[in-house]
Amino acid sequence: MTRTLRVGLIGSGGIAPPHIEGLLALGAQVSILRRTGAAELAARYDVEIVDDLEALIESSDLVDIISPTHTHRDIALRAIRRGRHVICEKPLATTPEDAATIVRAATDAGVRLFPAHVVRYFPEYWRIKQAVDAGDIGAVSEIRLSRVGAGPEAPWFFDENAGGGLIRDLMIHDIDQALWLAGPVASVSAVQDQPSAAGVLPRSVTADVVLAHRGGAVSRIHGGWLGAGTPFRTAIEVVGTTGRLRHDSAEAPADGYLPTADAGESPYVIQLTDFVTALGNGTDARISPAEGVSAVTVVDAAYRSLASHVPVRIRR
Known part of the structure; x- marks a missing residue:
């Protein structure tokens, strides 16, 4: 029996609804990090809110990063270090050096990294x-x-x-x-x-x-x-x-x-x-x-x- 994919969503801006709707359509179990706007999304889509970033990463198979661009590097590296796969909204990072760092980290950790260029x-x-x-x-x-x-x-x-x-x-x-x-x-x-x-x-x-x-x-x-x-x-x-x-x-x-x-x-x-x-x-x-x-x-x-x-x- 295939286990349900657990996805931790980080970010609650305007791009959050289509990400949540897409993941739910695929049968994923979605949790969202508590931040401004998260409560409304959780109520709208009946998904769980998690208060702590590390706890969200720990409870996920796949981390979906849709937060402001300057946060991408840190969140992606945290998830990769815990062996989690990552979806990251465009742009992957603010600089080519940071983007390359994320890619190298994912390769070294043997996890998948998906830049989201919709x-x-x-x-x-x-x-x-x-x-x-x-x-x-x-x-x-x-x-x-x-x-x-x-x-x-x-x-x-x-x-x-x-x-x-x-x-x-x-x-x-x-x-x-x-x-x-x-x-x-x-x-x-x-x-x-x-x-x-x-x-x-x-x-x-x-x-x-x-x-x-x-x-x-x-x-x-x-x-x-x-x-x-x-x-x-x-x-x-x-x-x-x-x-x-x-x-x-x-x-x-x-x-x-x-x-x-x-x-x-x-x-x-x-x-x-x-x-x-x-x-x-x-x-x-x-x-x-x-x-x-x-x-x-x-x-x-x-x-x-x-x-x-x-x-x-x-x-x-």
Whole structure:
């Protein structure tokens, strides 16, 4: 008889409901660390609250980290040291060095680490990836990606010193897509309007990041946190030598950051199913720990480009 998977959830922000719903749909036993908002989630989903982080880790087979980015390294390493598998929301860490430290620790401990880059599990993006891999548009030459909406409510998202930032938190989704579709990056250029002041962003901010891929393709990525009420919209266009592929969320039904309930299975359920299946079978998930580090590495280069006003090269 298969034992029920015990999952300890750390974090109770806006991303918590789809994680909890996805885990419960998979038959997992979910516990959540007590923090602001946890009581409401526990009552809504009838899950247990655990007061102490170490106790939560001890009682779990798998730890799901959805807390603010600057906490990821410490929590992940605590869980890994106790021999627990880890799901970690993007970005894996605030710096490439910290992200690599988490990956090495998981490898050394023999536990699984799953960076949660959910856009890989949105059906429209997955279909584009499959078409590119099948050669349907020839060799990729240019990718254009956009992700714009109202800014988040929690102040830490706007504080780059606390692990926030538009590029780090929002645009990393599309940076990961560019890496997935066009491969490793040679150089990164970034601009931001308005600039941060002492690491703190204005409430209305946009940025553009250009990636020069080693294979010759160029990715142009636009992101924005705008005023309250701004509709959330994403778009992708992949241009190849023999054709192009595109998707614009404005042309599809949506409910905030997610497709509507009748648009198909939640990408979070698809993502968590992939992770749990990979854990049970010892197979690869759709995203690897190394790819989680690569996304953080490109984000870091983008911030260095913002500071220096010149393109930043990424070492092989």
